[in-house]
Amino acid sequence: GGGDDGESSGGDGPIVVGISLPLTGDFSEPGKGVQQGYEAWAKIVNDSGGLLGRQVELKILDDQSNADRVVADYEQLIGSDKVDLVFGPFSTRLVVPSARVAEEYGMLFVEPAGAANEVFQQGFKNLFYAAPAVANDHYNYLAEHILALPADQRPKTAAYAAMDDPFAQGTAYGLKAKLEAGGVRTVANEVYPPNTTDFSSIAAKIADSRADVVVGGSQYQDGVNLIVALQQLNYQPKLAAFSTAPTNPEFASAIGNKTEGILSPTGYSQDAPYPSNKEFVEKYTAQFGSPPEEDQANAYTTGQVVAAAVTAVGCAEQGECQQKLVDWVRANKVDTVVGPLTWDETGKPKGAHMIQQWSGGEIKIVLPADAKEAEFLYPKPAW
Amino acid sequence: MPSASDTVTAPGAAPAPPGPAAGRPRLGRVLTIAAVVALAAAVLAFPGLAPNPYILSAGIVVLNYAVLSTSWNFVGGFTGYISLGHGALAGLGGYGTGLLVTKAGLPSLAALVLAMLLVALIAVPIGFAALRVRGASFVIVSIALVLIMLLVFQSWASVTGGSRGLVVPRPFPDLLRPEHHRVFYYLYAGLLALALGVWWLIDRSRFGLGLKAIREDEDKAEALGTPTFAYKLVVFVVSAAFTALSGGLYALWFGDLDPVFQFSILTGSYMVLMALLGGVRNLFGPLVGALVVGTALEFFKGSFGNTPLHLVATGVLLGLVVMFMPDGVLPALRNLFARFDRTRQSSIREVSAAELRDQRLQSTGGKA
Amino acid sequence: MASEIELVDVQAGYGRAAPVLRGFSVAVPAGSVVCLVGPNGAGKSTVLKVASGLLKPRSGKLLVRGRDVSGLGPQRMLAEGVALVLQGHSVFREMTVEENVLLGGYTIADKAKIAERVEFVKDLFPVVADRWRSLAGLLSGGQQKQVEFARSLMVDPKVVLLDEPSMGLDPKATSTIFEQVVRMRDAGAAVLLVEQNARRALETADIGCVLDLGRVHISGPASELLADPQLGELYLGGRPAEPPVAPKR
Amino acid sequence: MPSGALLFQSVILGLLLGGLYALLAAGLTLYFGIMRVVMIAHSAFLILAAYLAWFTHERLGIDPLLSMVVTVPLFFAAGVLMQRGLLSRLRPMTLTMMSVLLTFAIAVLIEGLLGYAFTGTQRRIQLGYGSASIGLFGARIAVVKLIAFGLAAVALLALYLLMKKTKFGWALRATIQQPDAARLVGIDTEKIAGYGFGLGLATAAIGGTALSLDTTIYPSLHWHWIGPLMAIIVVGGLGSVPGAAAAALLLGLMQSLLQIPMGTTWAQTIFYLALFATLAFRPQGFFGGRLAQRF
Amino acid sequence: MTASLETTDLRKAFGGVTALDGATVRFRHGQVNALIGPNGSGKTTFFNCVTGMIRPDSGRTTYRGADITRKAPHAIARAGIGRTFQLCRVFPRMTALDNVLAAVRPGGVLGGLRGARSRAQTDRAREWLTRLGIEHLTDVEARNMSWGQQKLLELAGVLMADPETVLLDEPAGGVNPALLDRIGTLVRELNAEGRTFVIVEHNMDLVMSISDHIVVFDRGRPIAEGPPSMIRTDERVLGAYLGV
């Protein structure tokens, strides 16, 4: 609960940033990653003198991965605790309702994890997604690469399995649309609810289709389970791509290290050459003992975007200031750890994701060509 | 005394036991009326007193719970059929309203009322299936209802939006958020008053007594000429209609519907918890329960914010109620008062056979 | 000689309500039948519940062969040789007649003994043998009662407590039960019998005891009670004093 | 039209799944049919057992199956305690309803405590043989699924024999139906009912361990299980262990086969269709069939 | 006199057991009828079939000329047939007064919304409790009553519903003999008001003293019928039932 009503707005007190995160429930794992990213941002900002000369202070509530809660949380943060700024929660499903609260209180709403198209179709005027690309564009480089292969090598058939979740489906169907347009036939297309734990039947159908390509629209655990179930059936595709799961640090051990050739899109690389990234990776590693992953980076990016606006506009409180912040973000380019970002009218970023691939027990960027750390393996080795 | 309790002496029980007991019902009635007036005043004054919009929105959540659990109590309290699936009816009300606004383009209020009617209509076949079975099987069916609805609303994405959810446009787009809250607060208060009024009406009616007879022994009630199935169905539909109204209002207020939360067993079980905590045989039982539980939920959230201990607290609370106050807070309080008044506790026949004969001779004397 | 079972000045009741038994005493010597009669709600079943250990008395004593056993539960009482047949219907409804009867011998370890008793009760109540594999809950009211009685006859208790054993039974089965009561008494058991079929019961009993308002109203040799005209009118019923009256209308 | 190989594979998967369902539902059958208790918390205990298996594997590095050495007696004791300390104190008249709520409370409590202890993160045991499988006429059978199936078969057989052939089984049923009469024939009703409940929970310990071998677990997973399991015991005829087992196999098989044309989500509706069909046409269940108490 | 309640060839088998084996019975209007027979001869099953609580396998029931064979129990109750249960059914957590009041029919859709505890009905309910000697239990919940008290309460409830025809399943079971005389008188009084009774009972004193007409069942069908004087001496009855 919050007790410090209102005193923090304006003046010389700390700038309070209100955030609600899924620290428990379905999205708790990535939710915690986002929390770390936000904390790293606050520390780095404060260590270098704060924003507008004021310290920043995070006020983080747990929404239990529950859409009702997330609304109540932002309601409380904005209406009752009178925070100066808000950052977004994790996952499309929570971003949409909370963005509305922020909108109705006129707050700038930069968010780290509302990647699905839905988010940008609500007509929000204050929302910006702080990452390079929306879900449907995650596989753009991969699609280009596959379709550019010589006809005899190009895969003929593909199987898709996606969680019934706006983000997960967005990634898989983004690729599906492009491959189908390029002549790759869809031979299996499965959707499963978020709480599915038994993937054997889905795997059986995919294996039975003998598709050349398997694409999983996954969050984390569902990806792991699907891969294990496919391996239990001894299915060996030429190409296997799964969203988010393979970039998780736990991934390899979760599937018994049988990771050979698995692909995944990512919006972030620890080795990316962007100016602020080096500082971020260093300081983050110092603070948490391990280098940042995508979720942490997206959170950090969110902080960077808001900080840039605050610094440029020169204010950080509720009221008129917020509209000025929104206008500034809309009109400017912001340099972040995932690269320079700009947004269209709906708050959609205009970039693309890179493609990573597992080989020899490590995950490396393989696409696009100008950023690659390793060669793209195709057809993939057996897993 | 507005109460479904069967232990309470009926008003105007003329030859009832003499002594202190005789004066009590009247005093009790005065106290009750005073309490009701005070409660109503408190409810109406709340928005003016709420320090900020967040508290006001919490008030709406509590009122929503109060309406839901009062609606639940039409079935649970009268007939004793414990439904853990009423959350599904609220969800249907919410989705119905939302879909009618977004897909059919109806104005919000019309959508709300039409959705209520539709849910009442759907409740007929649902009730038809569910009420055929009793006791534990009914509970299972009610749980199944939620799970089915969840499956359907998650999978039938082309209509319901699936797990992407459904966004319901605001009924009053021009209102600022605090004003919006205030309007919905009063709408909910009105709905609560309506639900309470109908419950009260049924409670004191013959229909209500028939429902209570069903609760006690369904076959017996049937043998006495109560059309038990029709009675159950009617009250189920009434309950469903109020639940749907509450759910629909919520959809209009909240704006974002997600199947996972609209069709959650937890919603239904909160209704049960609240009604039970307050006392299912009492008009104000569910309301009291909602005040306690709703406030407690907000409080737990405040104090254990980032742990799942709110679940632990809910579980412990429900367990304590079931173990120690199975009749609810209100009856427990009444028993507490009754303890000072032991005169009416005896159940043994207080007249000997000889006295009984004498009485009888007197009464039959005239007839024979 | 001490009685087989004796209740001394017992107070007992349910929950927090006023007591049902208010200083009740009765003694049943070995080899005799004591019959308890009284109006509905006088407390007769309550007496048997106390005597069998189902209900703990609030005060007063329960003696078995002179030993104070107040407060023991029903299993311990069974071990003391005290068995109760409940009023109403207490068969295990969803078990077969076989299982019901065999459960009557739950405490008997000796298989041969069980088999012998099974033959005995089958013989006594033909319906038990006829319906051996039916679910007991599906029998008619009187058939269930017979199964129940058969179940309790599986053991040979020293003290038998019977709560309205003839209720719902047809005349034949009623006779069988009263015969068994006599047989048990002759075998040296102490029988405490509660009956609303009061005249028949008092004809069988040695001692009668009239209970009213939770106290002994009067007790004495059964034959004397039977002869008492006032008792007859108040408690035992009889030929209607006046013929059925023609009503006013 | 699905290929023959896919059909065959699905049949195998369905049978393996059905076996697991049978084990998971066995406890519910016990409490529900025989003891008149609707044990909503059963699946929460399954998940708890699965977590304990996961935890022993994670922390001690030993095979999760070994955790049963501890969890089975532990759950048995917990069951005895739960019955003696909580359920036996409920009023007999409202037992069925109140037990629903009480066990619901326990389910929520377990979920909350699991979340507190292990966070809401999804967990999965990583076994060396996790993705190993053996071939059978062109189909593949995962080793972990085979182990779970074996556990189920053994546990169910033992349970059946215990209930039908031993004095304990009889005493348990008698206790539930007529506690007073049971006490009067010399049954220690409290002890017996406690053991009965303990037995039910012991099956949850085995079931949870079997479950943990090849699935992801998270604290709120039990809601996902309770619906299908309840449907199984109703279809099987409340209280009949063989009935529940048959219903479980059948429904598991149907679910698996229906997934081919309908997909995972819609295939789950088979449980509820079967539930409603049963209640409409044969409320006493299709395989068990005890008396409907009326008059 | 016309037949009021009539069954033709009712049959009902439960698995292997034939409970009713072609029961054809006529009960006349305005009489006190008794239905007797050994345990398990099908008397209760007969009641259950007549009142619609179980469906006969075949056969017909008519009441005052109308076929009621397939009607729902409540419809049959509304047609004027009330009954009690052998194993005694009361509403356990209701007071005696409410138990009796619950028997009042709402009458029409809106009738259901009328107050349940109107003065007139309450007075009538109290009168029934008094006539059955349990008025001191008016405010006691039924579950806290002794067996016999519950039996009497059930009877009060049925009579409150004011049925034209009353089926009583062992009304005397467990009722004190002194009160039994009372019940006998009551039945005759009510009968004189025009009510028909069908009474299942094993207490022969009561049966013989109050009934006009006796039907004897054995193995699911009537084996004899007639006035008490005739039944008392009928040899088949003596053999099958009275056991002498």
Ligand SMILES: Nc1ncnc2c1ncn2[C@@H]1O[C@H](COP(=O)(O)OP(=O)(O)OP(=O)(O)O)[C@@H](O)[C@H]1O
């Ligand atoms: N479970 C109970 N709770 C509260 N009061 C009870 C309970 N059982 C019986 N009583 C009361 O105790 C008194 C005595 O009951 P009991 O059953 O001993 O009577 P009884 O003499 O056996 O009567 P009957 O001949 O009707 O069986 C009655 O007035 C009854 O109302």
Ligand SMILES: Nc1ncnc2c1ncn2[C@@H]1O[C@H](COP(=O)(O)OP(=O)(O)OP(=O)(O)O)[C@@H](O)[C@H]1O
């Ligand atoms: N639901 C049922 N299922 C199976 N058998 C039944 C069922 N109901 C009754 N029966 C059987 O039908 C026969 C007739 O039973 P019914 O209850 O009608 O007898 P009754 O004449 O009322 O006997 P009593 O005098 O003992 O009450 C009995 O053999 C009984 O076992």
Ligand SMILES: CC(C)C[C@H](N)C(=O)O
């Ligand atoms: C890229 C991810 C951070 C996006 C997130 N999983 C979502 O649901 O939108």
Ligand SMILES: [Mg+2]
């Ligand atoms: Mg008694």
Ligand SMILES: [Mg+2]
């Ligand atoms: Mg009968």
